[in-house]
Amino acid sequence: MPYQTATSPTVSKKKYWQFQLVIGFLWLCVAVITVYFRSTDFVTVAFIPAAFSFSLVTCFGRQALPGIIVGSMFASMFALIHVVEPTEDAFYFLPQIILYSVTHALCFYMAHLGLVRYTKGSLKLDQPKHVFALVYATMATSVISTTIATLVYFLIDLDIAQLLIDLFLLRWMSNITGTLCFTLTFMTAFSYFRCEQFFDHAYIDIAYLRNNLNIDSRLLKITLLFTSTIIALEIAGFYIETDHAVIGWMGIVATLCFAHVAIKLGPSALAIIISTFALLLIVSASSLWGVYTVSEVQMLLPTLSIAGILILALTGSIGNNRHLNTLAHTDELTGIANRRKWISHASQEFLRSKRYDRMMSIILIDLDFFKRINDEYGHDGGDLILQRSAKIFCNQLRDEALVCRYGGEEFAVIVPECSAQHAAIVAERMRESLSRSTVEYNNKTLKVSASFGVAEIQHTHAKLESLIKDADEALYQAKHNGRNQVMIKPA
Ligand SMILES: Nc1nc2c(ncn2[C@@H]2O[C@H](COP(=O)(O)OP(=O)(O)OP(=O)(O)O)[C@@H](O)[C@H]2O)c(=O)[nH]1
Structure with a gap:
């Protein structure tokens, strides 16, 4: 045996x-x-x-x-x-x-x-x-x-x-x-x-x-x-x-x-x-x-x-x-974790969840029509939106969740001990809070929304990458359905 x-x-x-x-x-x-x-x-x-x-x-x-x-x-x-x-x-x-x-x-x-x-x-x-x-x-x-x-x-x-x-x-x-x-x-x-x-x-x-x-x-x-x-x-x-x-x-x-x-x-x-x-x-x-x-x-x-x-x-x-x-683990612009830190943390959480058969979900976030914001208000306006969005996401999360700036206008969250349904509630809170908020810049009021893709760890996920891929598919679906919404990847 x-x-x-x-x-x-x-x-x-x-x-x-x-x-x-x-x-x-x-x-x-x-x-x-x-x-x-x-x-x-x-x-x-x-x-x-x-x-x-x-x-x-x-x-x-x-x-x-x-x-x-x-x-x-x-x-x-x-x-x-x-x-x-x-x-x-x-x-x-x-x-x-x-x-x-x-x-x-x-x-x-x-x-x-x-x-x-x-x-x-x-x-x-x-x-x-x-x-x-x-x-x-x-x-x-x-x-x-x-x-x-x-x-x-x-x-x-x-x-x-x-x-x-x-x-x-x-x-x-x-x-x-x-x-x-x-x-x-x-x-x-x-x-x-x-x-x-x-x-x-x-x-x-x-x-x-x-x-x-x-x-x-x-x-x-x-x-x-x-x-x-x-x-x-x-x-x-x-x-x-x-x-x-x-x-x-x-x-x-x-x-x-x-x-x-x-x-x-x-x-x-x-x-x-x-x-x-x-x-x-x-x-x-x-x-x-x-x-x-x-x-x-x-x-x-x-x-x-x-x-x-x-x-x-x-x-x-x-x-x-x-x-x-x-320095190595922080995103310079927003002050939150960078992708490297997130991946290392998420990999450990992934292994732990598999080892002890615990729930765990991730949320991928992409700001909507961000290119337009850059085009209209310049790069500095875009940067300000990124900083404010990071702050809003952090405020909606508990200590055990880790949010990072995953790429340009993308963010990722790891929510340990949490099912996809509960993670979607968290994501919905973040979505609502972001879409309600406004940023003042050069006497103009900027607004932004975001799309969210949620996926929960499954037995079929051999690696963290496959869990991220599932969340990415859900995010794509949210974008495809008209943006400013949360989608869950079905199990
Ligand atoms: N201001 C600013 N813009 C950035 C930064 N990183 C990436 N971007 C911009 O983010 C924009 C992303 O554009 P797209 O990938 O086309 O996506 P989008 O306009 O948000 O459209 P959808 O995602 O489909 O809703 C590009 O114009 C990038 O130049 C950054 O650090 N600061």
Whole structure:
């Protein structure tokens, strides 16, 4: 039986399982490396692998989950064998391994649902709401997976379980920040390699990331630099375990480097606050030294500063790119969205409606006899009419609808979650409002009307273009029937 998904092409069973095996194998490798370098610490199996799994789900969608379960089963088996002497009673661990793997996958599924809900299935990191959705989902996965790992540890009744519970909050904090950094690194890497046929439930759009966050150059380099510094610190901690001072100094140097980069990235004031905060933590760390192991402090400090800097990098890029973005997506004359913006938004809405089987309609609008207005009142008069029409259309639409200037004297509207009948009511409102309005120009009163074509998404529409074509046919009909009216394309 082939695996059919809403929007992706059919994936063969063989390919599907090959994909799961690759994911499972990668997951196992990450976990093994983590356990190996973090020595005997089973709980931190949750740290890098959490970021790894979260990025897999973000980039490949929930199809990655079976591979994550398989990978985490083998990894937890490896971790348990690594920390506990293998006993004759090997099956004693089986329930814990299964519990760990299934609940682990469940927490990523929950993160998946959260992201779908708050980002409407498309993660755009230039929208604060989406950045927060990503941060919250990262926090949730990190907290849940650390908790599960610790509980499993507790269940198998090791002596250090109580100590781990004591360190719980500290671990949460460091795991959350660490997971966030690693998530971004993995996410970038996976986005480059993800296979076309597994796109359908993914939210992250790498083309979007690259274009809008300049991730190729700045953010990617910074993320990679920080991540490799943490890995270097971890490895150093593994090899020179007794020399706390060296690791402490490495932490300070790393933090200062991060602060320097952060100041360069700006906003400087925030960077200084974050670096001061990190330095204060370094000072207070000396008092923690006796209570906590060096690896906790070592992990906490750089990850805290990194998290701050990543947020800075994100907000910095967002700020720098927002202006360019606005220019690239706005129609200069009317100030509303341009055709490029509309097509990109409409394509996402189209995919979402198909995926979740939701209604969606579009309206194409063409001003009537516009050439005459230009001929009679000149190009400036025509421009004024275009500006006024755009304003009237916007006023008649709710926030979720997007109107754009589609071409010369053409406009297009996308109305999500709306049937053709309801979209026609909206169109009628716009038509009436436009035909009632007048524009004063050079002591003359100008009037304009428009024709409207409405079409609703159907199962037969494989692409957005076919929906637009239907709306265009309805518009043609409206023109043909005498203009200044709304026509619906019959289903
Ligand atoms: N002022 C102004 N006119 C524009 C702009 N873009 C396109 N036009 C004009 O819009 C007019 C469109 O004319 P037509 O395509 O013949 O359509 P129409 O006169 O509206 O006739 P129907 O659509 O059949 O009702 C042309 O004269 C274009 O020059 C613009 O940015 N400003």
